[in-house]
Amino acid sequence: MKLPFARRTARTRQALFRPVDRENLRWLWTRYLRTRAPWLLLVLLLIAGQGLVYQQFLSLTENGLRVIFEEGAVTQLARVCVLVFVLFVLRGVLSYVTPRLTAWLAANAVLAIRKDLIAHLLTLDLSWFERTTTGEIILRLVNQAEGMARFIGQSTANAVRDAVTIVIVSGYLIWKAPVLFTVAIVVIPVIVLVMQFVSHRIKAIQTRAQAALGDYMTDIEEMSNGMRTVKIAGQEDRERDRLFAASTGIRDLAVRLQATQALAMPSIDMVSAFVFVLVIGGGGYMVISPEYAFDAADLITFLLGLVILFDPLRLLAGYFAQLQSSMILLDGLRSLLRETPTIADRPGATDRFDPAGDIRLEGVGFAYDPEHSLFDDLDMVMPGGRTTAIVGATGSGKTTVLSLMTRLYETQAGRVTIDGIDIRDIRVRALRDAFSVVAQDIVIFNASIWENIRYVRPDATDAEIRAAAEAAEIAELMDRRGDAPLGPKGSQLSGGQKQRIAIARAFLRQAPIVLLDEATSALDQRTEEKVQTALRRLGQGRTTIMVAHRLSSVVGADHIYVMDAGRIIEEGPHEALMAAEGLYAAMFRSQKQSYG
Numbered sequence: 262m263k264l265p266f267a268r269r270t271a272r273t274r275q276a277l278f279r280p281v282d283r284e285n286l287r288w289l290w291t292r293y294l295r296t297r298a299p300w301l302l303l304v305l306l307l308i309a310g311q312g313l314v315y316q317q318f319l320s321l322t323e324n325g326l327r328v329i330f331e332e333g334a335v336t337q338l339a340r341v342c343v344l345v346f347v348l349f350v351l352r353g354v355l356s357y358v359t360p361r362l363t364a365w366l367a368a369n370a371v372l373a374i375r376k377d378l379i380a381h382l383l384t385l386d387l388s389w390f391e392r393t394t395t396g397e398i399i400l401r402l403v404n405q406a407e408g409m410a411r412f413i414g415q416s417t418a419n420a421v422r423d424a425v426t427i428v429i430v431s432g433y434l435i436w437k438a439p440v441l442f443t444v445a446i447v448v449i450p451v452i453v454l455v456m457q458f459v460s461h462r463i464k465a466i467q468t469r470a471q472a473a474l475g476d477y478m479t480d481i482e483e484m485s486n487g488m489r490t491v492k493i494a495g496q497e498d499r500e501r502d503r504l505f506a507a508s509t510g511i512r513d514l515a516v517r518l519q520a521t522q523a524l525a526m527p528s529i530d531m532v533s534a535f536v537f538v539l540v541i542g543g544g545g546y547m548v549i550s551p552e553y554a555f556d557a558a559d560l561i562t563f564l565l566g567l568v569i570l571f572d573p574l575r576l577l578a579g580y581f582a583q584l585q586s587s588m589i590l591l592d593g594l595r596s597l598l599r600e601t602p603t604i605a606d607r608p609g610a611t612d613r614f615d616p617a618g619d620i621r622l623e624g625v626g627f628a629y630d631p632e633h634s635l636f637d638d639l640d641m642v643m644p645g646g647r648t649t650a651i652v653g654a655t656g657s658g659k660t661t662v663l664s665l666m667t668r669l670y671e672t673q674a675g676r677v678t679i680d681g682i683d684i685r686d687i688r689v690r691a692l693r694d695a696f697s698v699v700a701q702d703i704v705i706f707n708a709s710i711w712e713n714i715r716y717v718r719p720d721a722t723d724a725e726i727r728a729a730a731e732a733a734e735i736a737e738l739m740d741r742r743g744d745a746p747l748g749p750k751g752s753q754l755s756g757g758q759k760q761r762i763a764i765a766r767a768f769l770r771q772a773p774i775v776l777l778d779e780a781t782s783a784l785d786q787r788t789e790e791k792v793q794t795a796l797r798r799l800g801q802g803r804t805t806i807m808v809a810h811r812l813s814s815v816v817g818a819d820h821i822y823v824m825d826a827g828r829i830i831e832e833g834p835h836e837a838l839m840a841a842e843g844l845y846a847a848m849f850r851s852q853k854q855s856y857g
């Protein structure tokens with residue numbers, strides 16, 4: 262019978278503070294709190310002051326009672342009353358100053374945590390962002406950081422205050438009546454067991470509650486981003502039901518969490534009632550019995566002491582219950598910081614390379630998902646200063662080639678070189694500075710066209726921005742809209758207008774290598790022709806790599822690669838490919854027939 266119980270206790274005891282919790286707390290302390298140690302010490306002193314106020318109060322009350330019971334001098338009674346009043350004013354002052362100080366300390370610590378999280382987040386690989394939902398990110402940066410502020414600040418300060426009060430008042434009671442106090446604390450093991458049970462459950466519920474909240478935020482983000490599709494497909498009801506279900510899930514978990522946390526306090530209440538019965542009985546007997554030097558004033562003071570202990574004990578129990586939730590939040594924050602970027606500067610990485618040199622893919626192997634490789638042994642050469650085009654069926658890997666060159670993804674075999682230098686030996690910042698990219702997924706911020714173009718080169722002059730806008734055929738719209746923001750994600754612009762902003766950015770950036778991924782696909786034929794001419798001008802003397810479905814736009818390229826399912830199936834200049842009568846020639850003819 263004994264063994265299973267012992268095992269169970271060992272397991273639950275481990276659950277109260279898991280090794281990871283201890284490690285996380287140590288991290289929180291060394292990284293964010295230790296430097297603030299002098300302030301924390303001051304807080305502790307203020308808190309200890311509050312605890313001492315209670316002890317003094319008890320001692321004064323005892324004196325006051327003696328005056329009443331024994332001597333009956335009114336002046337002495339008045340003195341006691343004044344002192345009690347002064348004590349409570351002092352406590353009032355302390356309980357105003359302490360939270361102000363703790364709130365300030367906590368807010369600063371959380372600001373430091375938030376800054377670290379944001380800075381770390383921006384170092385993570387693109388692939389991490391493609392795996393992680395927006396909800397999970399917001400959850401950490403907003404909710405969990407906020408929760409940490411509460412944990413570090415007010416709740417911990419209060420808990421320390423309560424603990425100090427308990428220690429000081431208990432110390433006083435032990436000194437006054439050790440036997441009676443021993444009777445009172447026999448119930449402590451019961452409290453410990455209840456707390457272990459509660460904390461174990463809270464951790465499990467809080468983990469699920471955090472996941473549910475993250476999913477809910479992701480659902481909201483998806484719904485609001487996809488509103489156009491939702492409305493056209495008439496799926497408002499479905500979205501509503503999805504969000505209702507997610508909200509209901511959160512409600513259920515919140516109720517369960519509160520219910521479990523709330524278990525802590527009534528358990529203390531029940532136990533306290535038992536303690537009072539013991540103390541009134543035992544203490545009363547001691548007063549009545551002549552064997553003990555224990556009078557009515559002693560008993561009343563002791564009972565008052567217990568009453569004073571009662572509230573901090575309840576609050577402390579509540580705090581321990583909350584602490585378990587905070588451990589889950591802390592681990593959530595920590596888990597983000599534990600993510601390490603794989604694409605980072607190698608030791609000794611260089612800034613020195615000639616971006617105008619040839620770009621080569623040598624025996625490149627790559628897979629997004631380990632089960633399905635996309636490239637097995639891919640070789641490509643994009644000569645410096647020339648225009649290379651990559652064409653082929655959708656999903657054949659064209660955009661991925663560009664992603665590997667800019668190190669948004671890392672090759673898993675072989676290497677990519679620029680001017681003969683492995684791009685992994687080049688500093689990531691220096692490598693990316695060498696590229697201007699007009700990608701398929703154009704990011705437009707909710708600012709003016711002007712500001713949107715400037716984004717890629719904040720130090721550009723007004724004249725440079727205007728020239729870029731003119732080259733991209735967007736200057737007229739830019740003037741017309743003035744400072745008006747473009748709506749979230751540029752929702753007030755057409756696809757072609759967004760594309761022209763992206764092209765203007767490429768003009769403004771003036772980087773030595775230009776990557777154009779379906780750069781003009783959304784433009785009408787006349788605008789496309791104008792922009793293409795401008796792009797040819799931009800590409801002069803620069804290495805240009807263009808991905809296009811519309812083959813008419815790659816006719817002028819120096820070299821064309823035709824891709825299929827991650828392999829190069831044909832290559833050469835337009836004329837040679839036409840003469841070869843292969844896939845390219847067939848595609849070109851069929852497009853010519855369709856578009857004229």
Ligand SMILES: Nc1ncnc2c1ncn2[C@@H]1O[C@H](COP(=O)(O)OP(=O)(O)OP(=O)(O)O)[C@@H](O)[C@H]1O
Nearest residue numbers: 391629630635653654655656657658659660661662
């Ligand atoms: N981030 C990603 N995670 C997982 N798989 C991806 C990712 N990006 C692309 N893929 C897959 O890799 C393959 C190649 O994609 P890629 O975007 O390179 O093709 P593409 O030739 O540029 O296509 P398109 O002409 O349609 O733009 C596709 O099968 C695609 O589903």
